[in-house]
Amino acid sequence: MDNFLQSIQSLNYTVAAVALPLLAALINFFLPVKSKVAGWVSTVAILLSCVLSARVFTIIWNNPQVHAQQVWFTIGSTKVYAGLLLNNLSVLMLLLVSLIALPVHIYSTAYMKHDGRYSRYFTYLSFFCFSMLALVVVDSLVLFYAFWELVGFSSYLLIGFWFTKEKAVQANKKAFIMNRIGDIGLLSAIIILFAQYHTFDIAQIFTGNGLIAQSVIKNGLWIAPTGQIPALWQYVACGGIFLAVAAKSAQFPLHTWLPDAMEGPTSVSALIHAATMVAAGVFLLGRVYPMFTQTELTILACIGCFTAFMAATIALTQNDLKRILAYSTISQLGFMILAMGVGAYDSSLFHLATHAFFKCLLFLVAGIVIHQMQHVKKDNKLNIDPQDISLMGGLRKKLPLTFIAAVIAGLALVGLPFTSGYLSKDGILIQAFEWSEGKSDWFKIIPVLALLTSWLTAFYVARLIVKVFFGEFRLLKSKPDIKLHLTDGGWLYKLPLILLAACCLFPLFSFNPFSYNHAWLFSGLKPANFLMHESSYHTIIPVLVNVLSVVVLYAAYVIYGKPDGFSFSQTGFFYRLSYNQWYFDALYKRFIVKPLVRFGSTCFWIDRRIIDGLLHLVAHISGYIARASALTDRYVVDGFLHLMAAIVQSIGNFVRRFQSGKVQYYLFSMLVIVLVLFILKILI
Amino acid sequence: MITLTDFMVVSAMLFCIGLYMIVSKHNAIQILIGIELILNAAILNLVAFGKYDKVNNSGQIFALFAIVLAAATTAVALAIVLNVYRRYKTIDPDKLTNLKD
Numbered sequence: 001m002d003n004f005l006q007s008i009q010s011l012n013y014t015v016a017a018v019a020l021p022l023l024a025a026l027i028n029f030f031l032p033v034k035s036k037v038a039g040w041v042s043t044v045a046i047l048l049s050c051v052l053s054a055r056v057f058t059i060i061w062n063n064p065q066v067h068a069q070q071v072w073f074t075i076g077s078t079k080v081y082a083g084l085l086l087n088n089l090s091v092l093m094l095l096l097v098s099l100i101a102l103p104v105h106i107y108s109t110a111y112m113k114h115d116g117r118y119s120r121y122f123t124y125l126s127f128f129c130f131s132m133l134a135l136v137v138v139d140s141l142v143l144f145y146a147f148w149e150l151v152g153f154s155s156y157l158l159i160g161f162w163f164t165k166e167k168a169v170q171a172n173k174k175a176f177i178m179n180r181i182g183d184i185g186l187l188s189a190i191i192i193l194f195a196q197y198h199t200f201d202i203a204q205i206f207t208g209n210g211l212i213a214q215s216v217i218k219n220g221l222w223i224a225p226t227g228q229i230p231a232l233w234q235y236v237a238c239g240g241i242f243l244a245v246a247a248k249s250a251q252f253p254l255h256t257w258l259p260d261a262m263e264g265p266t267s268v269s270a271l272i273h274a275a276t277m278v279a280a281g282v283f284l285l286g287r288v289y290p291m292f293t294q295t296e297l298t299i300l301a302c303i304g305c306f307t308a309f310m311a312a313t314i315a316l317t318q319n320d321l322k323r324i325l326a327y328s329t330i331s332q333l334g335f336m337i338l339a340m341g342v343g344a345y346d347s348s349l350f351h352l353a354t355h356a357f358f359k360c361l362l363f364l365v366a367g368i369v370i371h372q373m374q375h376v377k378k379d380n381k382l383n384i385d386p387q388d389i390s391l392m393g394g395l396r397k398k399l400p401l402t403f404i405a406a407v408i409a410g411l412a413l414v415g416l417p418f419t420s421g422y423l424s425k426d427g428i429l430i431q432a433f434e435w436s437e438g439k440s441d442w443f444k445i446i447p448v449l450a451l452l453t454s455w456l457t458a459f460y461v462a463r464l465i466v467k468v469f470f471g472e473f474r475l476l477k478s479k480p481d482i483k484l485h486l487t488d489g490g491w492l493y494k495l496p497l498i499l500l501a502a503c504c505l506f507p508l509f510s511f512n513p514f515s516y517n518h519a520w521l522f523s524g525l526k527p528a529n530f531l532m533h534e535s536s537y538h539t540i541i542p543v544l545v546n547v548l549s550v551v552v553l554y555a556a557y558v559i560y561g562k563p564d565g566f567s568f569s570q571t572g573f574f575y576r577l578s579y580n581q582w583y584f585d586a587l588y589k590r591f592i593v594k595p596l597v598r599f600g601s602t603c604f605w606i607d608r609r610i611i612d613g614l615l616h617l618v619a620h621i622s623g624y625i626a627r628a629s630a631l632t633d634r635y636v637v638d639g640f641l642h643l644m645a646a647i648v649q650s651i652g653n654f655v656r657r658f659q660s661g662k663v664q665y666y667l668f669s670m671l672v673i674v675l676v677l678f679i680l681k682i683l684i
Numbered sequence: 685m686i687t688l689t690d691f692m693v694v695s696a697m698l699f700c701i702g703l704y705m706i707v708s709k710h711n712a713i714q715i716l717i718g719i720e721l722i723l724n725a726a727i728l729n730l731v732a733f734g735k736y737d738k739v740n741n742s743g744q745i746f747a748l749f750a751i752v753l754a755a756a757t758t759a760v761a762l763a764i765v766l767n768v769y770r771r772y773k774t775i776d777p778d779k780l781t782n783l784k785d
Contacts, residue, residue: 661781664715668707 182247249281301341308334
């Protein structure tokens with residue numbers, strides 16, 4: 001009974017938590033564009049959402065899942081249900097999204113203060129929160145798809161928030177189109193799943209002993225309790241899901257939109273393009289995890305690993321502050337996908353949670369730094385890029401709190417002990433090594449590459465922090481006469497930083513800072529049949545990773561910390577490969593965009609010349625035919641009629657002369673006729 | 685000796701004169717006179733052919749009826765002429781062309 005009440009309560013709380021940001025978005029939509037109330041409306045809504053989510057989290061976590069649904073609509077005899085599915089995964093995401101969104105909202109009220117479309121910004125932000133919160137709790141694939149689209153749409157709105165900037169417009173179009181490719185994948189996967197299982201219910205299909213668990217692939221057929229279709233469709237469905245994941249979580253073939261998405265406001269990048277929306281892909285993987293076969297998981301691991309490595313190498317040489325963070329995000333998402341692929345479902349989601357905090361924090365720090373650089377730019381009327389780290393340096397003394405926050409977040413990203421990143425990242429690495437155990441040597445490449453990536457991570461994080469916060473202010477060196485007024489900003493900036501920095505440390509996740517196995521979050525996500533491997537990896541990996549990471553950090557400090565220190569050659573092949581982001585954009589432009597544009601213009605030409613020409617020809621011909629028939633009509637048909645009319649008229653005119661109305665004339669003619677008759681009678 | 689033929693000739697002449705008057709005159713009264721002449725030609729014929737019925741004299745009797753009827757018709761016709769005159773201020777049939785199309 002108590003349990004029942006609690007589940008009802010949790011459902012009500014969830015609905016409220018999801019609906020509040022929507023309400024805020026609606027209120028803000030009707031507020032004046034510059035209204036400062038908007039920020040508080042949204043912040044209060046997300047605060048309440050956060051509290052409610054926390055309550056739901058405490059009820060559901062490590063308890064049986066709560067699933068409620070009702071008939072949404074009926075087509076023929078198929079009933080489509082809509083409802084909520086609350087289990088460990090969804091309540092974790094619910095709490096995570098609202099928890100990350102809260103500091104970002106507070107930060108935004110200050111960060112966007114001088115923007116001309118302040119209330120629009122908060123409308124979009126609240127709308128995004130609504131979509132994301134709804135995405136994680138719905139139980140129907142159709143609803144999931146709808147919110148998936150809404151999340152993509154609100155991301156589009158926010159990337160292009162400063163739509164007067166040409167680059168922002170390009171970036172949001174790119175993000176939208178890239179996401180569209182993923183959406184097609186998701187939609188086809190949903191259609192195939194429905195064709196196979198005749199239901200959209202996530203709980204029924206995926207959880208525990210659901211329909212997926214009862215179906216097998218045998219003899220080229222995908223056999224389920226509800227029917228069987230060729231196994232090919234299973235691969236297509238998984239491919240579709242993968243495409244969706246790759247688009248939302250910026251994985252290898254579809255990752256290029258994320259660095260460009262940094263054109264949006266930094267607070268948006270922090271919330272959407274670092275912590276929550278990009279995690280939607282990983283969340284989707286978590287929802288449909290039982291669907292993947294062993295081979296498909298291996299492919300997933302390869303792609304995740306490759307993405308992680310590639311993005312990390314790109315981050316090494318970028319100079320745009322936000323771009324480095326964007327590539328670091330792609331790299332970390334690659335880690336999560338890799339973890340999913342090697343079967344470390346729990347570690348993956350654990351890393352998702354920890355990553356959200358420290359990446360969000362890093363972006364907020366970047367926001368403050370960029371904001372201050374913009375002030376410098378405006379005060380001194382300089383023509384500089386405020387995001388270029390090669391101009392910064394020595395900001396440690398000017399922005400002490402920001403510096404501390406950045407160091408904590410950076411260390412968490414590197415994965416040093418006492419931070420949350422250590423717990424989750426080492427979990428992934430250890431499980432990757434365990435996975436490759438007993439497989440052929442080729443599989444060793446994946447964990448080794450992951451290991452390498454984590455050292456690369458250490459290097460680029462160190463480079464970033466050293467270049468921004470240590471040494472001397474390089475801009476000052478080239479232009480010594482500029483004035484500087486740099487501050488950490490008011491408490492609206494400081495509070496989110498402190499809040500998130502606290503979340504980046506180990507106590508939130510585990511009381512034992514050295515073992516991920518003791519993290520409560522980790523054990524809550526563990527599958528029931530989880531086996532504790534006691535292997536030597538548990539001690540070797542963390543030691544190896546951390547010792548080398550510290551060495552790398554120190555090396556980077558030495559290289560970048562001194563003004564006249566050693567610097568890398570900027571001409572080598574690898575430098576150019578990394579600096580140009582592995583030429584992916586150029587390749588896509590060359591091999592996809594250009595041929596498509598050419599194809600488009602060819603189609604346009606064909607349409608213009610051939611199809612339109614044909615139509616015009618037909619139009620001309622029918623014009624001539626029409627003219628000819630008009631002539632025939634006028635002269636032949638009408639002519640005949642006119643002739644008849646003329647004859648009748650002349651007869652009439654002739655006859656009417658007899659009808660003069662004169663009685664005597666009638667009599668006279670009668671007389672004449674009678675006489676004529678008589679004469680004729682006589683003659684004949 | 686006056687033969688039947690003479691009566692017929694006179695009658696025919698009367699008829700022709702009446703017809704001519706009807707057709708040619710521009711005065712309704714004169715046309716009425718023409719009609720009377722034609723009637724009288726017919727009555728003359730009745731009386732002349734009456735010699736073949738000396739028992740009943742039906743020709744003469746019929747002539748009497750015809751005379752009476754002719755007087756009645758004329759009276760009616762004159763009344764019409766009078767009304768026409770009142771209405772149109774003319775009795776020239778050529779000018780009464782209201783029946784024209």
